[in-house]
Amino acid sequence: MRFIDRMKKLLNLKKDKEKKKIKKKTPEHAMLKKVYLKNNLDENLQYIKDKFKNSQDIIYRSFSAGKENSIPAVMIYVDGMVSKEIVNNNILHPLMHTKDIQTSEPIALNKIIENILTVSEVETSNDFQQLANKLLLGSTVVLIEGYNEALLIESEDAEVRAVEEPNNEQTLRGPRDSFVEGIQSNIVLIRKRICNPRLAVEFFTLGRQTQTNIALVYLEGTASSSILNKIRDKIKKINEDTITNSANVEQLIEEHKWSIFPQIMATERPDRIAGGILEGRIAIMVDGTPIGLIAPTTFAMYFNSADDYVERSVITSMVRVMRYISYLIATTLPALYTALTAFHPGMLPTRFVLYITGTRVGLPFPFLVEILFMEFTLEMLLEAAVRLPKPVGQTVGIVGGLVIGQAVVQAGIVSPIVVIIVALTAITSFASPNYTFSLSNRVIRIGLIIIAATWGLYGIVIGWLIILIHMASMESFGVRYLEDFSPYRLEELRDTIFKAPKWLLKGNPQYFKDKNTKE
Amino acid sequence: MKDKLDSVNMLALIIHSMVGVRLLTLPRDIVQYAENDGWMSVILATILSLMMGFSFYWIGTKHPKLNFSQICEVVLGKFMGKLIMVGIAAYTMLSIALSLRAFGDSLKIFILDTTPLYIIVLVMLLTSVYCLRGGIKTISIVFDLLLPFVILSIVFLILLATTNMESKNLLPVFYGGPKPVFQGFLEIVHPFLGVGVIGYVMPHFYQVKKVKLWILLAILGVGLTYFFIVIMCIMVFGSQELQRLIFPTISLSKTIQLDVEIFERAESLFMTAWIPISFTTIVSYYFSSSLNLKALFNTKRDDLIIYGQLPILFVMALIPQNIVQVYYYLSINNILAQVLSFGLMPLILIATFIKERRKSI
Numbered sequence: 005m006r007f008i009d010r011m012k013k014l015l016n017l018k019k020d021k022e023k024k025k026i027k028k029k030t031p032e033h034a035m036l037k038k039v040y041l042k043n044n045l046d047e048n049l050q051y052i053k054d055k056f057k058n059s060q061d062i063i064y065r066s067f068s069a070g071k072e073n074s075i076p077a078v079m080i081y082v083d084g085m086v087s088k089e090i091v092n093n094n095i096l097h098p099l100m101h102t103k104d105i106q107t108s109e110p111i112a113l114n115k116i117i118e119n120i121l122t123v124s125e126v127e128t129s130n131d132f133q134q135l136a137n138k139l140l141l142g143s144t145v146v147l148i149e150g151y152n153e154a155l156l157i158e159s160e161d162a163e164v165r166a167v168e169e170p171n172n173e174q175t176l177r178g179p180r181d182s183f184v185e186g187i188q189s190n191i192v193l194i195r196k197r198i199c200n201p202r203l204a205v206e207f208f209t210l211g212r213q214t215q216t217n218i219a220l221v222y223l224e225g226t227a228s229s230s231i232l233n234k235i236r237d238k239i240k241k242i243n244e245d246t247i248t249n250s251a252n253v254e255q256l257i258e259e260h261k262w263s264i265f266p267q268i269m270a271t272e273r274p275d276r277i278a279g280g281i282l283e284g285r286i287a288i289m290v291d292g293t294p295i296g297l298i299a300p301t302t303f304a305m306y307f308n309s310a311d312d313y314v315e316r317s318v319i320t321s322m323v324r325v326m327r328y329i330s331y332l333i334a335t336t337l338p339a340l341y342t343a344l345t346a347f348h349p350g351m352l353p354t355r356f357v358l359y360i361t362g363t364r365v366g367l368p369f370p371f372l373v374e375i376l377f378m379e380f381t382l383e384m385l386l387e388a389a390v391r392l393p394k395p396v397g398q399t400v401g402i403v404g405g406l407v408i409g410q411a412v413v414q415a416g417i418v419s420p421i422v423v424i425i426v427a428l429t430a431i432t433s434f435a436s437p438n439y440t441f442s443l444s445n446r447v448i449r450i451g452l453i454i455i456a457a458t459w460g461l462y463g464i465v466i467g468w469l470i471i472l473i474h475m476a477s478m479e480s481f482g483v484r485y486l487e488d489f490s491p492y493r494l495e496e497l498r499d500t501i502f503k504a505p506k507w508l509l510k511g512n513p514q515y516f517k518d519k520n521t522k523e
Numbered sequence: 524m525k526d527k528l529d530s531v532n533m534l535a536l537i538i539h540s541m542v543g544v545r546l547l548t549l550p551r552d553i554v555q556y557a558e559n560d561g562w563m564s565v566i567l568a569t570i571l572s573l574m575m576g577f578s579f580y581w582i583g584t585k586h587p588k589l590n591f592s593q594i595c596e597v598v599l600g601k602f603m604g605k606l607i608m609v610g611i612a613a614y615t616m617l618s619i620a621l622s623l624r625a626f627g628d629s630l631k632i633f634i635l636d637t638t639p640l641y642i643i644v645l646v647m648l649l650t651s652v653y654c655l656r657g658g659i660k661t662i663s664i665v666f667d668l669l670l671p672f673v674i675l676s677i678v679f680l681i682l683l684a685t686t687n688m689e690s691k692n693l694l695p696v697f698y699g700g701p702k703p704v705f706q707g708f709l710e711i712v713h714p715f716l717g718v719g720v721i722g723y724v725m726p727h728f729y730q731v732k733k734v735k736l737w738i739l740l741a742i743l744g745v746g747l748t749y750f751f752i753v754i755m756c757i758m759v760f761g762s763q764e765l766q767r768l769i770f771p772t773i774s775l776s777k778t779i780q781l782d783v784e785i786f787e788r789a790e791s792l793f794m795t796a797w798i799p800i801s802f803t804t805i806v807s808y809y810f811s812s813s814l815n816l817k818a819l820f821n822t823k824r825d826d827l828i829i830y831g832q833l834p835i836l837f838v839m840a841l842i843p844q845n846i847v848q849v850y851y852y853l854s855i856n857n858i859l860a861q862v863l864s865f866g867l868m869p870l871i872l873i874a875t876f877i878k879e880r881r882k883s884i
Contacts, residue, residue, distance in 0.1 A: 470650060473661065489668055491667060
């Protein structure tokens with residue numbers, strides 16, 4: 005019997021859970037659903053006023069449409085979001101002065117749109133939900149007595165930031181514009197660069213509460229259809245209440261959520277996005293964020309900077325090789341130092357080992373503590389410098405430079421070599437062109453230091469093998485993260501580790517060609 | 524099966540599975556018999572592995588969707604097929620275990636003298652399993668990325684060692700006649716049987732025909748590598764001294780003296796390159812072994828097979844008490860390799876050939 009009771013309890017619990025789920029699925033704003041406009045103007049107006057009773061920035065302007073035998077009408081808009089000029093001259097003026105609208109013989113709303121209103125985008129709707137959405141996005145709503153449909157007139161003119169110079173990704177010879185918050189102006193920035201009828205822009209609306217616009221921008225025929233379908237599916241599956249940032253979208257559609265490596269490239273430069281689109285990648289723009297996303301992203305893209313394409317190719321190739329080397333230094337040097345000094349001092353030249361031992365006489369802590377202490381200080385300095393306001397930020401630099409550079413050594417806590425090594429890692433990690441990617445260096449660095457302290461050089465190599473396996477196994481939208489380097493393709497080498505001159509850079513990455521077409 | 528490979532991937536797959544643990548001991552094994560004609564044995568072995576490689580390739584093209592173990596079953600019937608699979612399983616698993624052991628031993632001698640052997644072996648084994656879990660595509664990407672480093676380190680080793688070589692050590696040429704050369708060749712069948720990986724990766728390729736070129740290049744590359752290592756070892760140490768070295772290749776790197784003081788002991792640096800070399804061989808054999816066992820037990824459960832082998836391999840790697848026993852087991856393994864290459868391969872070739880003839884008639 006007890007068993008049956010337990011089962012019953014379990015079953016009840018399950019039912020409770022189901023009920024909760026159902027409750028969750030119907031959020032508050034759904035109450036506007038399935039309500040349609042009626043013929044009576046007062047009833048409609050009352051309904052809207054009820055729904056927006058706490059929003060005092062909504063303007064209701066009653067007027068009479070038509071010059072003779074006029075009909076009562078109401079115009080509704082959100083204060084500050086609409087252009088007063090459009091509302092006054094192109095909506096209110098024609099509607100009030102027209103002779104077409106008469107009580108005796110009502111005309112179709114179509115006629116009003118065709119003959120009277122001098123605005124380009126007008127819709128009609130009888131759904132309160134749509135009406136409310138449009139109203140909040142900056143349209144003007146006109147309700148007329150006797151019609152069960154409302155006119156939704158596009159009149160958005162909110163305050164926007166002008167296109168400015170990019171802050172984070174600067175170039176010397178590249179273009180100087182960066183994305184702004186509005187999705188429309190961002191798409192225009194892309195379109196200006198790719199004057200091509202094949203440039204496709206697909207809109208989605210995501211976020212039940214926020215109703216955020218998202219656009220997929222790609223070059224039809226160049227972008228692989230299988231990749232495109234995968235991204236589309238992922239975006240359609242998003243079932244979130246709030247989408248406010250492109251990072252939200254990025255985290256929802258990326259495939260390896262626990263990986264430390266970014267899998268979708270975020271950039272504030274329109275030329276970068278345009279370049280990606282021309283290569284066959286797909287851009288994802290999110291309304292309200294000055295950052296665009298490019299997918300699929302591969303490892304080598306994080307080592308390219310916008311300036312690479314304007315400088316001499318031999319120099320760029322050299323700089324790129326140096327970037328890869330500096331990536332290795334930024335991630336491995338502290339670990340290598342730990343391993344060499346603690347496990348294999350025989351590998352270093354004798355005089356150097358003697359010098360290191362000399363500097364360490366009288367130091368109380370082991371290598372590992374010294375390195376970890378300095379790394380921690382460095383990370384905190386970086387963190388402080390990013391968060392603080394600009395004038396104070398410089399002070400942090402001075403304090404950090406003095407404290408870390410001199411005081412720590414003089415006080416006998418850390419040996420001077422460790423200071424040099426930590427400084428080198430800092431410099432080399434700043435050389436990485438992509439900030440999001442360089443954040444992953446920190447995790448690798450600390451992990452390698454610990455594994456090197458346990459198993460020496462063997463630990464470092466095993467650590468790198470594990471990172472390599474992890475990177476190799478990552479696949480986003482059907483493209484492997486390391487697809488640039490494997491399988492070997494001579495064409496890929498032109499724009500990964502090296503950069504060939506422009507006349508050699510023809511064609512797109514091989515991995516975008518649909519794989520089914522082979523054989 | 525859903526992961527597909529490009530034909531170029533074959534290059535790294537073959538090189539990595541052939542250049543492995545025996546790189547360290549191979550010069551000594553040959554020189555035991557062939558003395559200073561050891562390099563001729565390498566040429567013989569290269570020819571053998573070319574023949575083996577193209578046999579695997581030819582059999583693979585006849586059954587494009589099956590791996591070698593499954594082909595054995597189809598061609599030779601169920602009972603013989605299973606028997607052969609047991610033989611292959613013994614060979615591959617013994618190879619992995621001994622590779623792990625020899626790797627652990629050499630690492631313990633040259634870099635980590637206080638770390639317990641089982642830790643070194645276990646860490647390596649777990650890393651290989653992690654790589655294996657990613658599937659053939661992941662394996663081939665990892666192999667492709669490691670290949671340049673491995674080749675560079677070997678080329679550096681050979682080039683730097685040229686400072687100490689004395690060509691008179693090669694003389695007299697062919698003094699013992701063909702017999703010692705042939706005996707030396709038999710000793711090194713095992714590493715050259717690494718081409719067997721072709722039989723297990725063939726079903727994963729898009730364009731099977733283009734693979735031929737890469738098989739040829741890979742085997743020639745491996746042949747050259749072993750050839751130069753052996754000839755350098757003979758020239759630097761002389762065949763008498765060489766027979767008394769446990770790991771002649773590492774000793775070769777020990778002889779390197781740089782005029783400029785950058786690295787005091789170059790062999791530790793070579794040991795660092797040695798870790799990925801062993802890793803890739805272990806992964807490649809592990810991959811073949813898993814596919815073979817899957818065919819043996821008629822199962823499709825990857826996880827079960829991969830994790831099931833882990834404890835067995837771990838224990839097998841720790842069974843030998845000392846290096847002498849490791850060499851004893853290595854010689855058993857080499858006999859297995861000889862049986863597989865000179866017994867099984869012709870058998871399957873003939874059986875496939877007869878079947879093809881019947882089909883065409």
